[in-house]
Amino acid sequence: HTKEIACVQTQCPNNYRTGREKDGLYYYGRGYIQLTWLENYANCSLDLYGDMRLVDNPDLVSDTEEGAWGSAFWYWNKYVHDIPEIKDGQFGHTTMAINGPLECNGPYKMKAFKRFVIYSKIFEVFKLSKPSPKQNGCYPMIDHIDADNVEEGATYFAVCKPTGFYRRQPGMYHWCNDNCNDNGPNCPDNMCKCPDDLYRYHTIMKEKKII
Structure with a gap:
């Protein structure tokens, strides 16, 4: 999409406003990286066209x-x-730099996680050179979840990794993340290892209606 989907019909007249816009002009997300805000449109225009x-x-x-x-x-x-950090393969920092307020600090952390999984699959298929992709840089990353002391409204993502024989099987890293790190995990214990409190954490969050 080259236009922000939510703004196609209405142009989002109340979003991305600074008070300096001309009447009838709206600077919502456009282009392949969804450029927003008057200042970015102005600086981009000056740099590209003068x-x-x-x-x-x-x-x-x-x-x-x-x-x-x-x-x-x-x-x-x-x-x-x-x-x-991006040059070091920390994929989350790209999301933070492009759309951090919504996808790292806002309500769409799961979309950010799924984007990392897709990128990792592409990285694997095309056998791209190192550094290998890392999730770091966007949503909170922890190895142990204290399910009894989670912050209200927090959503955490923990890496679930293949174990034993499955560590040598292509695509298993992605399979474990796709099937184990969600609200209703379908994850054989002899194939993938998640943090000990991951399932209990999701149960508590459901009870609180946070996730």
Whole structure:
């Protein structure tokens, strides 16, 4: 999608507002990296074109391939590419840099986790070079869950890993995360190992209606 789905019909007139926008112009997510906010449209336009065309006509970011790709490359190079943790393979830092308030600190942490799993599968299929992907950098990462002392509203993701024979089987790391690290785990104990309190944690969270 080159336009923020939630804004296609309404243009989200109350979102991403600074008070400096011209009447009738809205700077919701557009392009392949979903550029938002007037300031980003202005800086991107100046860097790419030397003028304010993307401010005057923000749909250029979504409706032209040049704008959709150009804005994505601009944002990546300016705000993401040089983060040291990303160069170390810490995938979560890319999510934090692009959409952190919603997906790392907001209500969509599970989407961030699933994106990491998809990226890891692509990494494996294409046999990409090191560093191998790591989840770190977005949602909380812990190895042990104190299920009796979780913060209200917190959602944690713990890595479930293949064990024994299955550690040598291609794709098992992803299978364990897909099938074990969720609200209704379907995880054979002799195939995958999760933190001891993971299942009890999910039970408590369900009772609190947090997840």
